[in-house]
Amino acid sequence: MYDWVDFFHTRRLGEHADFTCALFDGDFTKTLDQAQRDKHEWVLKEINFKPKHHVLDIGCGWGPMLQAIRKRGGTGVGLTLSSAQTRYCQRKGLNVQLLDYKKADQKKLGKFDGVVSIGAFEHFCSIEEYKAGKQDQIYREFFDFCADIIPSGGRLFLQTMTWGKRVLDPDELTPDAPPDSPEGILYRLTKFYPGSWLPSGLAQMQKAAGHRFKFISSKNGRLDYIETLNRWGQSTRNLYTLKNFFPSLGKAISLIPRYVTDKDFRVQVSSIKHNDQQQCFKQEIMSHERMFFEKK
Numbered sequence: 001m002y003d004w005v006d007f008f009h010t011r012r013l014g015e016h017a018d019f020t021c022a023l024f025d026g027d028f029t030k031t032l033d034q035a036q037r038d039k040h041e042w043v044l045k046e047i048n049f050k051p052k053h054h055v056l057d058i059g060c061g062w063g064p065m066l067q068a069i070r071k072r073g074g075t076g077v078g079l080t081l082s083s084a085q086t087r088y089c090q091r092k093g094l095n096v097q098l099l100d101y102k103k104a105d106q107k108k109l110g111k112f113d114g115v116v117s118i119g120a121f122e123h124f125c126s127i128e129e130y131k132a133g134k135q136d137q138i139y140r141e142f143f144d145f146c147a148d149i150i151p152s153g154g155r156l157f158l159q160t161m162t163w164g165k166r167v168l169d170p171d172e173l174t175p176d177a178p179p180d181s182p183e184g185i186l187y188r189l190t191k192f193y194p195g196s197w198l199p200s201g202l203a204q205m206q207k208a209a210g211h212r213f214k215f216i217s218s219k220n221g222r223l224d225y226i227e228t229l230n231r232w233g234q235s236t237r238n239l240y241t242l243k244n245f246f247p248s249l250g251k252a253i254s255l256i257p258r259y260v261t262d263k264d265f266r267v268q269v270s271s272i273k274h275n276d277q278q279q280c281f282k283q284e285i286m287s288h289e290r291m292f293f294e295k296k
Contacts, residue, residue, distance in 0.1 A: 018064040020119035020159060021225040021288060032231040035224075040068035043116060046216075046292050047155040049074060053113040056149065058101050059120020063089040066096070077109065101142075106149055114155050115146045121160035123196045127170045130197040139199065139208035147212035147295050156213065156293045159221070162201045164284035170197065179274075182285045188271035189280070191264045202289050213293035221288035222281050229278040 022035035023042055030038070043065070049055065051073030057065050060078025062085055069076040078096040080086055089096035124142060125135045146156050168182060173190055177183035190196070199205055206215050258265050271277075280286040 019061050020228075021221045021290075022228045022231075023221075023290075024224045024227050025219075026223075028227055032228070035228070036064065037068075040065060043118075043157045044068065044072065047114040047116065047157050049114060054111070056109070056112045056115045058115065058117040058146075059123070060089065060094075060096055061085060061119070063092060063094045063096065065116055065118060066094045067092075070094070077112075079104065101145060104145075106145075109149065111151075112149050112154070113151070114157075115150060116157045118157070118159040119161075121158055122162075122198050123193065125197045125199075126195040127190070127197045131170060135197070135199070136204070136208055139205060140211070143209040143212050143293075150295055152295055154295045155216070156295070157291070158205070158293065159290045160199065160205075160288070161225075162199050162287045162289055164222075164280075164287045167200050168285075182283065185274070185276045185279055185283075185285065188267050188274065189276050191267040192271045192276070194264075198286065201287070202291070205289070205291065209293050212296060214296055216292040216294055218289050218291040221290050222284070222286075225288050226278060226281045229275075229281070233275075 018036045018039075021039075022032055023039035024030055024035045025038075047055075049069070049072065053069075053074045055069050055074060055076045057069075057076055057078040060066055060076075060080050063078060066076040066078050066089065076095065078089060078094060079099050079101050080089075080096060081098070081100060083098055086096050086098040121142070125138045129135060129138060143156075150156070168186055172183045173187040174183070175187060177187055179185075202218055209215065255265075259269065281288070
C-alpha cells in the first residue's frame with residue numbers, strides 16, 4: 001500500500017512528509033507543519049535527546065523524525081518495509097534500511113541512545129497471529145528488542161493506534177457487513193493495511209513492556225488524529241497545482257489496470273472514498289496512544 005500512496009502523499013505534503021498523527025494538543029490554530037514539528041520536538045525532549053545521540057526509528061516512513069534528529073546534531077537509523085520509502089529517504093541522504101526489525105541482526109545495527117517508533121506498532125501483529133494467541137508475545141519481543149539496544153535509563157517513544165470502545169471480532173470483518181458499520185469500515189481498512197491487528201489499549205502495552213521498561217507517560221491522540229486527517233484532506237488540493245497536476249494524473253492513469261484487475265486495490269480506493277480511517281476515530285472504533293518508556 002505505501003509504495004503507491006508514497007507518490008501522492010509526498011506531493012501533497014512536501015519533503016519528509018509525516019504520515020502519522022501530529023501534535024495539536026488542543027490548539028487547532030496550528031498549521032499542520034507546525035503541529036508535526038512540535039511532535040518531533042516533544043518526542044526528542046522526552047527521550048532526553050542530546051546532540052551526537054544515536055537514535056533508531058522503527059517504521060521511519062519518509063524520514064521526518066530522522067530529519068529532525070539530523071537537524072539537531074544527532075544521527076539516526078531508520079527501518080522500513082517499503083522499498084519506495086527506502087529509496088526516497090536514501091536520496092535525501094538519510095540512513096534508512098529496507099529491513100523488518102524482527103529480522104534485524106542487533107550486532108550489525110549496533111547500540112543506540114534511544115528508540116522511536118511512530119505509527120508502525122499497529123502493523124506488528126497480523127490478524128492470523130492475533131487469532132493464534134500470539135499478540136502479547138509479539139509485543140513482549142518488540143520491547144525486548146528495544147531494551148537490548150539501548151542503555152539502562154534509555155528511553156523509547158511509541159505512537160500507535162489502538163482499539164477504542166471494544167475489540168472487534170476479526171471473523172466478522174467481511175464484505176457482507178453493513179458498509180457503514182464498524183465491521184464494514186474495518187473490512188475495507190484490512191485491505192488498506194493487510195496483515196495488521198491493533199493492540200487492545202494502553203494497559204496491554206504497559207504489561208508487555210513491564211519486564212524491561214518503566215512506563216513514564218502517555219497522551220491520547222484520538223482528537224489530534226481526527227484533525228490531522230482533516231488537514232490531509234485539505235492538502236489534497238496541492239495535487240492540482242501546476243507542478244503536481246500532470247505527474248499526479250499520469251500516476252493515476254498508470255493505476256487503472258491495477259484497479260480493473262485487483263479487487264483488493266478497489267477496496268483500498270473505496271476505503272479512501274469512505275474516509276474510513278477518520279470514521280474510526282470519530283466513532284471511537286479506534287483510539288490512539290503516544291507513550292514514553294524508560295529501560296529499567
